[in-house]
Amino acid sequence: MTLHPITDREKKLTIAAIMTVFLLSALDQTVVATAMPRIIAELHGLEMYSWTATAYMLTSTVMVPIYGKLGDMYGRKIILTVGVGIFLLGSALCGLAGEFGDLPLIGGGMVQLIICRAIQGLGSGALFSGAFAVIGDLYPPRERGRVMGLFVAVFSISSVAGPTIGGFFTDHGTTQIFGYTVAGWRWVFYVNLPLGLISLFLILFKMHRTNIATGGRVDYLGAAFLVTAVVPLLLALTWGGNRLAWDSLVILGLLATVIIALIIFIVTESRVTDPIMPLPLLRNRAFAITNAASFVISMAFFGVVMFMPLYMQLVLGVNATRSGFAMLPLMLGIMLTAMLSGRYVRKTGRYKPIMIASCVTLFAGVFLLAQIGPDTTIRELDWRLLLVGIGLGPAQSLYSIAVQNAAPLNQLGIATSSSQFFRQIGSTVGIAIFGTVLTHNLVRDLPAHIPQVPGTTAEKIDLGHMQAQAMSPGSARAEIDKLVMSQYAVIERAYRGDAAAVAAVMHNPRVPVSIKERLEKPIDAMSVDRELAGIKQMLSAYVDQRAKGFERGIKEGFSQSISSMLYGALWIVGLGLAITLFVPVLPLRGNPTSPQPAKAT
DSSP states (O other), X not given: OOSSXXXXXXXHHHHHHHHHHHHHHHHHHHHHHHHHHHHHHHHTOGGGHHHHHHHHHHHHHHHHHHHHHHHHHHOHHHHHHHHHHHHHHHHHHHHHTTTTOOBTTTBSHHXXXXXXXXXXXXXXXXXXXXXXXXXXXXXXXXXXXXXXXHHHHHHHHHHHHHHHHHHHHHHHOOEEETTEEEOGGGHHHHTHHXXXXXXXXXXXXXXXXXXXOOOOOOOHHHHHHHHHHHHHHHHHHHHBTTTBOTTSHHHHHHHHHHHHHHHHHHHHHHHSSSOSSOHHHHTSHHHHHHHHHHHHHHHHHHHHHTTHHHHHHHTSOOOHHXXXXXXXXXXXXXXXXXXHHHHHHHHHOOOHHHHHHHHHHHHHHHHHHTTOOTTOOHHHHHHHHHHHHHHHTGGGTHHHHHHHHHSOGGGHHHHHHHHHHHHXXXXXXXXXXHHHHHHHHHHHHHHHHSOOOTTOOSSOXXXXXXXXXXXSTTHHHHHHHHHHHHHHHHHHHHHTTOHHHHHHHHTOTTSOXXXXXXXXXXXXXXXXXXXXXXXXXXXXXXXXXXXXXXHHHHHHHHHHHHHHHHHHHHHHHHHHHHHHTTOOOOOOOSOTTOOSOOOOO
């Protein structure tokens, strides 16, 4: 329902405005992903890697149903305007993270970035949900496949351009402004500002109002309990098995909080007049099962895609720009199959066969992707990513079509935002789970692959330090050389008669036995320099050997950890396929004003 009939020209202008908003949000996600390995290397935060995305997705996810309800109450246009404004504020703050060192009450640059990403997410929640709701206002379900195909194409274009832009700025964007150095990765966030201003202009002056404000109240109490349930869940998934044991009081307390908050949330939603998530919608079988499948597939999607730039930059040794180009096959696969599936649904009205086929293809793609290793070439990685993209493409639009078609038209906004909520909460949970699994795998696998050198232990691994060494060729050799030469300095003093140095050498288990035996015998002063030169040459060869083994070990450890994580993703994709098999088939509505959803066939 709209204020008055919308002409084709008004529809086109409105869709153009919405596509620009959609591009803004999609571009941010893809641009940042490529830059993250460099960002965490500079801000020293590999162990918090997943939280930069988790914080963004968490606030965005929680706000999605709120924005959906606000859009129904006050109109989509004003909500999109507010959302873009908050998003631009968060982008500017992200670019400043760590610029002024540690801040009181906040901490270092990595914590600052996580907080600023959360602010970005507060605005981002309005962008995706508002865009999909406007499509639902303007087009009937059968036509939405074609239109959503265009939006997925925009997402894919941003996914193609985003990694390249992010990589370019990261590698080549460092500039001097009035004598002040601005790191290249900061422009990854600043680039949102001009595009955001264009989006605001189009929304304010070109976008047609697509729905009548219905009034009502926002269920802030329900939103509060929803946050209370989601945040402890993510903390438990992140800390469990790493920082804390699963049966520790803290983890058990967090899980208990999740259960209690969910129960109160359900009770609250059953009593308020304008719930943030109407429970009758959850009793709609098509709505519930489709969202469950979308939730699970989104878990796998972000778990697979988010860590690929990390693998390429750390293991394969490519720079950020090259890793961005290497993501092109994934995005091209998504774009191609999304557009083709949208056309298929428009012509035939059948969506479930494509959904099942996409899940099967995704399973095969993730299985093949899990077989990557330290010697995998970019070309071998590309065709695997292409197959994963072919499997993911239809999932980006068809699940939304199925959900919107299952909901009554007067609940289209809340149904769309609820669908986006389930998808984003799935992504958020997936990032938390896979980030935890990767951290656990690294702690387990790295010590087994890294040879021991003076000054290191197998018991304690600094993941941030290992990552910085993997991204800086030669840094491992320089560090090992420094450690070994410090040992050489002690040996030199021992050869020159220092009793304390002799005792230190004799009690050092890492010093070769031949050197210890030589110190037990008198040393001719004339031969000291010659023997020390031989020892130094021997230690230099040792440094070269250990440095190569160390760098190779880091790559093997990271590679094995990421591969194991991908094998774990197969279980999630398989679960998504199983749920999709039970999605009810509903005839697509042909009229956008049909008040009730069709019945299952």
